[in-house]
Amino acid sequence: MHDMAKHDAVAHHAPTSFISKHVFSLDHKVIGKQYYGLALLAAFVGMGLSWLMRIHLAWTNFAIPGLHLLTKNGAPGDVMTPEFYLQLMTMHATIMVFFVLTTAPFAAFGNYFLPIQVGAEDMPFPHFNMMSFWVTFVGFLVLVSSFFVGQGPTLGGWTQYAPLSALGEVGGPGEGTGVVLWALSIAIFCVGQLLGSLNFITTTLDMRTRGMSLWRLPLSAWAWFITSVMGLTAFAVLMPACILLILDHVAGTSFFVSSNIVINDQLQPHSGGSTLLWQHLFWFFGHPEVYIAIVPGMGIVSHVLITNMRKPMLSHRVLVYSMGALAVLSYMVYGHHMFVSGMNPVSSLAFSFPTLVITIPSTVLVLIWLGSLYGAKLRINAASLFGLGFISMFISGGVSGFFLAQPSTDIMLHATYFVVGHFHLVMGVAAMFGIFSGTYFWFPKMYGRMMNETLGKVHFWLSFVGAYAIFMPFHYLGLAGNVRRYQAFTPDYMQRLIPLHQFITVAALVTGAAQLIFLYNLFYSRFRGEPASDNPWQATSLEWSTPTTPPPHNNFGDKLPEVFHDPYQYGVEGTAGDYVMQTSPEKITTGHDEA
């Protein structure tokens, strides 16, 4: 556990120049903030794209002023073409899934707080850590660059199903250079996340300070650890898949293209590949990815809620085991994305069962959260509101999983807006709420100033009601057979659904605009917020016992902390109040240490 030699090897001097301090920094805290900044930028870009899509879906021929600036020929007269809609959709999803939902809750907060929560000076491989961010940043630039190259970005959706994605420009605008840039960007992103995961795992296992046993890790640290194990295995599969996809474009291979494909009356020069191979490789990554996005949120929200409930969860260990069970099961369920793909129908049943079983650990998590609220002394603030909102969203997005877990009901719902509603609630909105909750909670530690509570609450109310107004109707659309990934709803039976789409668009515009309040609050509070004390929430874990706020370069000053207790000693009679910090040597007679 605590090993001085190891720490000496890791320790690096405080940087002196602007470049080494803020740009190519080795400090996990700076890297965490860089990841947060990237996620923030990506989130607003992704949201902007979704606004354009929503406007087009509700009023197909509406001219969006200035739209032509984004594309060479995708918006004649500022009216979106069908292919440009699909390109925006693909970019929206790719940016959100990879550069927001993976980077913010996992890479950003994890980088900043995991080393502090385990009581370390930094991550064990600071150069890898720095590389992880900059590689990810390059991945983002490569992805966005596809807007300005050739026929624009790929239109194949974030899942990039072959053979559409592997045939080149003949498949459609952006299917040549656009796909190559997409696959390159994702492969680069995978490298970044593999380096990050490696650091997270090693930090958790090797860098814990004296007294910090595994069971004394806060739930957020557990969540980042579990996520990094998933990241290490999932991204390691996606990266080679992307490389094979690139080879199909540039090296004349046919990994994902079968024989006898005819486009524009031309037999394509490919043979022998497998279309379904891509789907298997992609979803073997894709389903764990869902949990990579949401498990950190579970940890963060548990951590935030415990502090604001002033009591520990009913069981620390059961929560950890449940998150672990989700991680293990996430590899066995991926085939539920492929029920109607033409794979053996027996496989569908084999994938359906673990998918249904995965609801058990999810339900345990929800019940533990709910049961822990019982008898709490709940504080209502922006952080805890978003935490409670997370639970509500996770429930709402979770129950629709029952339908998609069964091949028979999936026949009716596959590839409809029902699926879109399901994953937006459970991995999009819920994960975003986790990010918001973490932001309002940890901002004082990161910047030494409190965020504005009133603005935070306004942000919460608009986001909570708004997210439901947007995503609940998606389920109704799906039940009525509204197919996703359509740029206009031409089939006769979809005509009557258009007013519902218009309602959703209005809700999306309002809810999106509410996010500007958050952005304003971030920048305003960064410079004008009330100064924060070292421990403004009367919390117990190690990030609140740093000698200064924000923490010094080596986190804990001259001496690493020693840990004496479980992470969540709340509702006890301590010298400071109803809590005892992990670093406090005082004896606790009123509570009990599980560890």
Next chain:
Amino acid sequence: MAKFFAVTIIAIAIISAIPILRHTWWMAEDISTHGAPIDEQMSETMAEAGISFLASQFILAFFIWKFSSPKPGDKIKNFPGGAKAMVWAAVLLVGTEVLALGVFGVKAWANVYFTPPAADAMPIQVQAGQFAFYFRYAGPDGKLGPLHADRISEANQNFFGLDPASDPESRDDIVTAEMAVPANREIHLLMHSKDVGHSFFVPELRVQQDFVPGLDLSLHFTATKIGKYEIVCTQLCGLGHYNMRAYLSVMSQQDFDNWLKQQAAMQ
């Protein structure tokens, strides 16, 4: 604020459930012989998911209401039964739910995929390509001629790549852009793609199946209600994906025979 939050959660939960209960936007009417178990499975799942949804949201709201305004002297309390009760509740409640859904779901799925088509089912071939479906019916010889990908030519209206000159079985094949089937007759749909992935989705028929380049897949179904329905593509296939659709007419046997004759005359 906490009480207002609790009321908001309950209001949202109830408002969300109303369109589901009233079937304001709901699945299209079932016109297939295999669809009833699917619909039943859908209703059962809806009941179980709906109860889980409402109950959890209500409990969340209730606890927020009740435990958010502690008085100064209040002590925290623990839920009677603790974590064990929660784990058992999850395993028992959800476990039973999962088993029930799993077992019945298998039946509904098996109905579609594990029963072979009847020997006298009528074969119809469907080819998906960017961005249209084409259908092929066997002529009087009852046989579909072989396909030659290299002969596919939209310019010459040879959508399937047939070679009637050397394949006598192809000579009487009937190729159409719309699909018609006789009511109450089992159809054996032979599916292949000409280019990229597509899908065959007819909500009323309770079928959705991808076309996979390189794989020959098939479906079988019986339509029971005369009428005109839509076949839509649900697998992203390119810029015209949204517009890739065809009509499916379910006709009486006599109307169907006449229709097929007309189509044959137009070849």
